[in-house]
Amino acid sequence: MIKLFMKYYSAVRMKNQLIIPQNLSEIIKEELIMDWIDLHVHSSASDGTLSPSEVTRLAFQTGLRAYALTDHDTISGIDEAVKAADGCKLEVIAGIELSCPYREKEIHILGLYIDSQCEELKEALSSLRAQRRERNEALLLHFNRDGFPITKEDLIGDGDAGVITRAHFARALLKKGCVSSMDQAFRSYLDQGKKYYLPKKTIPPREAVRLIRRAGGFPALAHPLQYKLGWKMTEELILSLKEQGLAGVEAYYSSHTLNDCLRLRDICRRHGLLPTGGSDFHGDNKPDIKLGRGRGRLYVPISLLEDIKMHLREEVIYDNQCQPEN
Numbered sequence: 001m002i003k004l005f006m007k008y009y010s011a012v013r014m015k016n017q018l019i020i021p022q023n024l025s026e027i028i029k030e031e032l033i034m035d036w037i038d039l040h041v042h043s044s045a046s047d048g049t050l051s052p053s054e055v056t057r058l059a060f061q062t063g064l065r066a067y068a069l070t071d072h073d074t075i076s077g078i079d080e081a082v083k084a085a086d087g088c089k090l091e092v093i094a095g096i097e098l099s100c101p102y103r104e105k106e107i108h109i110l111g112l113y114i115d116s117q118c119e120e121l122k123e124a125l126s127s128l129r130a131q132r133r134e135r136n137e138a139l140l141l142h143f144n145r146d147g148f149p150i151t152k153e154d155l156i157g158d159g160d161a162g163v164i165t166r167a168h169f170a171r172a173l174l175k176k177g178c179v180s181s182m183d184q185a186f187r188s189y190l191d192q193g194k195k196y197y198l199p200k201k202t203i204p205p206r207e208a209v210r211l212i213r214r215a216g217g218f219p220a221l222a223h224p225l226q227y228k229l230g231w232k233m234t235e236e237l238i239l240s241l242k243e244q245g246l247a248g249v250e251a252y253y254s255s256h257t258l259n260d261c262l263r264l265r266d267i268c269r270r271h272g273l274l275p276t277g278g279s280d281f282h283g284d285n286k287p288d289i290k291l292g293r294g295r296g297r298l299y300v301p302i303s304l305l306e307d308i309k310m311h312l313r314e315e316v317i318y319d320n321q322c323q324p325e326n
């Protein structure tokens with residue numbers, strides 16, 4: 001598998017530099033270039049800038065074979081995203097991204113292939129969104145008291161903004177000329193430890209994993225290196241989450257080096273977890289990250305998805321699934 005991965009990875013690097021070797025047959029070239037996916041994508045239903053149908057169109061144009069819409073705390077974009085893929089050779093996977101506390105940090109857990117009709121999940125998400133709204137109101141008040149001229153309308157913007165996140169505050173601050181970039185808004189005001197960082201309500205990792213499984217989904221730890229725990233503690237985190245039902249780890253990610261990816265794949269292999277991969281695309285809110293391609297070197301092979309599907313087929317534990325109680 002590692003060998004195959006290396007083959008894929010190096011082929012893409014070659015593709016970036018437009019030096020695909022002549023001796024690769026057309027069929028292999030086609031396979032290498034076409035069969036790729038993105039399992040971590042945001043739309044305007046949370047903090048992305050493209051609507052769910054625009055994301056689907058872009059995924060199709062980009063040549064992705066599948067992508068997962070994993071908005072924060074909401075599944076409201078999924079129907080639109082799936083509908084836009086009607087008749088296309090593109091699989092749109094219903095997903096979610098949940099925030100959880102872990103040792104003074106916030107970690108994220110992705111759910112793939114969730115049943116968007118699962119009542120228990122829907123209830124939990126609506127409670128998280130209600131608490132997020134309270135956080136946002138307090139944060140807006142805090143900014144206004146200090147003289148920042150941002151309004152609720154600035155936060156909502158043109159879209160329907162199902163979930164308002166810190167990215168919406170950053171964009172509003174940029175629009176009102178209070179900062180020179182989204183990045184500066186985070187670094188100066190909104191990042192953890194800054195004056196306007198107000199934590200939102202999160203759910204314990206165990207509960208996030210349970211909810212995802214209850215909705216028939218595949219729970220995976222998102223961007224494991226973003227928490228800056230170091231390799232030893234990252235592996236400890238992964239192990240403790242595994243004991244709580246985690247099934248995968250996002251080994252392929254926009255900011256991961258090849259070595260990061262290989263090390264994470266090795267951790268997965270040693271602990272019986274499956275690697276997942278995605279860009280964390282947010283449209284113009286993270287303009288350096290392209291759908292499916294991350295910062296240009298990301299390439300998530302479709303074989304990961306096949307393994308995840310097989311895992312879900314094998315792991316159908318009826319007690320855990322979202323079914324009406326008898």
Ligand SMILES: [Zn+2]
Nearest residue numbers: 040042097280
């Ligand atoms: Zn994300």
